[in-house]
Amino acid sequence: MAESTILLIVATIVNALVLSSMYILLALGFTFLFNIMGILNFAHGVIYMIGAYICFYMATVVGINQWLALLISVAVVGLFGIFMERFIFRPFFGNINSIIVVCIGLITVLVNAVAISQPYNVQVTPAFVQGILKVGIVSLSWQRIVFFLIGVSLLILVLLFINKTKQGLQMRAVAQDLEGAILQGINVHFVSALACVIACALAATAGSLMGSYLSLTPYMGNDIMIKVLEILVLGGIGSINGVLFAGLIVGTLDAVLPIWLSGTATQAIMMLIIIVILLFKPQGLFGKEVRA
Amino acid sequence: MTKKGFPFLLAAIMLAAILALTSLPGCSSKTTTATTTTTSASAQPIKTYTIGLCAELTGFLGAYNTATVNEAQIAVDMVNENGGIMVGGQNYLLKLVVEDGKSTLDGTTAAANKLIFSDNVKFILGPDAYFNSAVSGLCEQNKIMHIGGYCTMQPGELDSTTTYSFLGQGASINYFTGVLAYLKANYPNVKKVALTMPDDGSIPYFGKAVQQMVQDAGYTVAGSIIGYDNNAVDFSPYAAKVMATQADAVIACSGVVLPNGSILKNMRDAGSNMLFVVCNSVIPSDYVKVAGTKESTGVVDCSACYIGAPDPSPILQEMITRYIRSIGGTGALVTLEYANPVWELAQLFNKANSFDPAVVKTTFENMSSIETFYGTGTISGLKTFGIKHAVSYQLPITTIDNGVPTFKQWEPALVP
Known part of the structure; x- marks a missing residue:
């Protein structure tokens, strides 16, 4: 095999893994909120953006270590999750129209606030991990490998939390039967707030890492939100397994298609692939069929 | 504030807003092409x-x-x-x-x-x-x-x-002419170049023209032009494509700062030190903001963005x-x-x-x-556009190493 082909294949595999893990982190948070609170939080992308900017600000303006900046970003945005649950989602619980309008309002306010306050449209968070791993002719950024490992570790932690802890059990109970959960004495507001905190913290983690892996713009949440929606529809809305599987598909397509196709054709072909899959599985890969 | 005073304050704010809006560019009232006014000083x-x-x-x-x-x-x-x-x-x-x-x-x-x-x-x-x-x-x-x-x-x-x-x-073709001339004169080891540009419909036209210019200058074009999606979330695949060409240099023929800076960042992150040549209306220091200080190295830039040449x-x-x-x-x-x-x-x-x-x-x-x-411009463009209607002029060449842009020279860049 030609040297250039090997380089391309290895780089593509690494890109696919990193992208997939970040997409999954973000989509998982979105799914949490949908399952537990029945909320389609269209402002999830903007939370991701805010997380990225807090990390950037801490690392470059305040000048603290990037990892500490990441933790601060996760903590701040996680706390913002409690605020969101209490003052943005809870008052409009069950009213999807109001939730959509509120989310659009939140997006507008936060995106414009960042756009106005930033002197430059595009910036980048300094690398979290320096250095390059060289194996024969192949060279890989250590940062990418570390980001992938962080993504996978967080996924495992979240899945363990859902499946092995009391709070995780409560979350599943609320997701399956809200009234039943209330009758069992589960504090639904606490569970909802916890889901918001986890969702926001995951978004902040993904945003902070992607701010270094890619770049930061006030509009970075918009593009990533489209990916999240693609993953949710493809995987089946509400399905955590679906998120994992569809995240891997979308991330891989995002990394592979540009290699073979010209730029703008990439997104069109990706949507075509998703549409074809949905033709055969309209409820998504792991979604439950709902009969009228 | 009293209740009576509030409507006046509101009216004043609205009046100020209207006045401010009407003074914005694009919000001007209808104008005739030529108008006459009189100054009090000279009458x-x-x-x-x-x-x-x-x-x-x-x-x-x-x-x-x-x-x-x-x-x-x-x-x-x-x-x-x-x-x-x-x-x-x-x-x-x-x-x-x-x-x-x-x-x-x-x-x-x-x-x-x-x-x-x-x-x-x-x-x-x-x-x-x-x-x-x-x-x-x-x-x-x-x-x-x-x-x-x-x-x-x-x-x-x-x-x-x-x-x-x-x-x-002169725009993109002017910048490209300038950077190609500088490359030829200052980087004799470059023989094979990869070309990137946004896939915005210009590849069959601008792309074809620059491909021809590169070949006319004696270079080998590595593969076909790498067109990228301006709205891509991740530009890593395009960087991987550039690196896989194993060219001596990549020329980002046009495009804005985000894709070009991202491709540069991804190439450097992956250990590539391929010469990164860029030509467009982007402030050279903006690449540093996107790619990072350490990653912004080995860059040659030709654009209309002046960054402090000694002889403006x-x-x-x-x-x-x-x-x-x-x-x-x-x-x-x-x-x-x-x-x-x-x-x-x-x-x-x-x-x-x-x-x-x-x-x-x-x-x-x-x-x-x-x-x-930028000095005396030459009116040219017959070969490039099929009509002699383009102004081209000397452009500043800047290099970036370790995140520091340095003005190198004014490059005469005549669009043929």
């Missing part, structure tokens, strides 16, 4: 002549064009403070009316229509990017003279059918001084995409001694050179 009538500027004040080019429109207004002020223009023995001050193309073809068409049929201008400057095609045809139909600020060489932007359209700023022309120095005074900053953001067309049109009015677009256009066609902010 002599001073006429103004209105020219149109079709700019992208909102949308993806909004932030960038807001700066370039500001430059255009400074150029108008400079013309007026130097006595304005003289046509038919009458002194005129220029007035700029700006319409927003909203960074879309539809919006730009609407803006051009408004300039022609509502603002009644006979001369239109701009727009940016690939939006010329929305203006050139309209100007041709209505015999309006048009001096564009950029060109991506797509059909209908500037060619043998657009006889009323000119390119007042007097008018460029004046522009920089006024620019810094008007909006602050370091003076790095001087792309002059609309300012140069303003400066050129003022000269054309004086030389043609007419406001008739047909006369001014013929005057332009018969000239071989014209003054620009």
Whole structure:
């Protein structure tokens, strides 16, 4: 095999893994909120953006270590999750129209606030991990490998939390039967707030890492939100397994298609692939069929 | 505050807002092309002549064009403070009316229509990017003279059918000419180059032209042009494609800072030290903001963004001084995409001694050179565009190493 082909294949595999893990982190948070609170939080992308900017600000303006900046970003945005649950989602619980309008309002306010306050449209968070791993002719950024490992570790932690802890059990109970959960004495507001905190913290983690892996713009949440929606529809809305599987598909397509196709054709072909899959599985890969 | 006072305060705020809005570019009231006013000091009538500027004040080019429109207004002020223009023995001050193309073809068409049929201008400057095609045809139909600020060489932007359209700023092809000449003279080890550009419809035209120029310069083009999606979330795949070509250098032939900076960042992250050559209207230091300090190394840049050459022309120095005074900053953001067309049109009015677009256009066609902010520009473009309607001029070459941009030289860049 030609040297250039090997380089391309290895780089593509690494890109696919990193992208997939970040997409999954973000989509998982979105799914949490949908399952537990029945909320389609269209402002999830903007939370991701805010997380990225807090990390950037801490690392470059305040000048603290990037990892500490990441933790601060996760903590701040996680706390913002409690605020969101209490003052943005809870008052409009069950009213999807109001939730959509509120989310659009939140997006507008936060995106414009960042756009106005930033002197430059595009910036980048300094690398979290320096250095390059060289194996024969192949060279890989250590940062990418570390980001992938962080993504996978967080996924495992979240899945363990859902499946092995009391709070995780409560979350599943609320997701399956809200009234039943209330009758069992589960504090639904606490569970909802916890889901918001986890969702926001995951978004902040993904945003902070992607701010270094890619770049930061006030509009970075918009593009990533489209990916999240693609993953949710493809995987089946509400399905955590679906998120994992569809995240891997979308991330891989995002990394592979540009290699073979010209730029703008990439997104069109990706949507075509998703549409074809949905033709055969309209409820998504792991979604439950709902009969009228 | 008392309850009585509140309505007055509200009314005052609303009045102030209305006044502020009406003073914004693009919100000006209808104007006739030439108007007469009288100054109290001299009691002599001073006429103004209105020219149109079709700019992208909102949308993806909004932030960038807001700066370039500001430059255009400074150029108008400079013309007026130097006595304005003289046509038919009458002194005129220029007035700029700006319409927003909203960074879309539809919006730009609407803006051009408004300039022609509502603002009644006979001369239109701009727009940016690939939006010329929305203006050139309209100007041709209505015999309006048009001096564009950029060109991506797509059909209908500037060619043998657009006889009323000119390119007042060499744009991407001008930058590419400059960077190719610099590469040839300073990097003899480069033999094989990869080419990237946005897949925005320009690859079959601009791409084909630059591919030919690279081959004519004696280089081997590595594979086909790597077109990228401007809206991609991740530019790593494109960086991987560039690295897989194993070329000696990659030339980012056009495109904005985010994709080019991201490709550079991804290449450096993956350990590639391939020479990164870039040509577009981007401030060199902006690549550092996107790619990072350490990653911004081994970069050669040719753009219209002046970053402190030791010998600017007097008018460029004046522009920089006024620019810094008007909006602050370091003076790095001087792309002059609309300012140069303003400066050129003022000269054309004086030389043609007419406001008739047909006369001014013929005057332009018969000239071989014209003054620009970057020195004397040559009127050329017959081979490239099929019509000798483009102004090209020397451009600053900058290198970036370890995040530090350094001015290298002025590069004569003649568009064939």
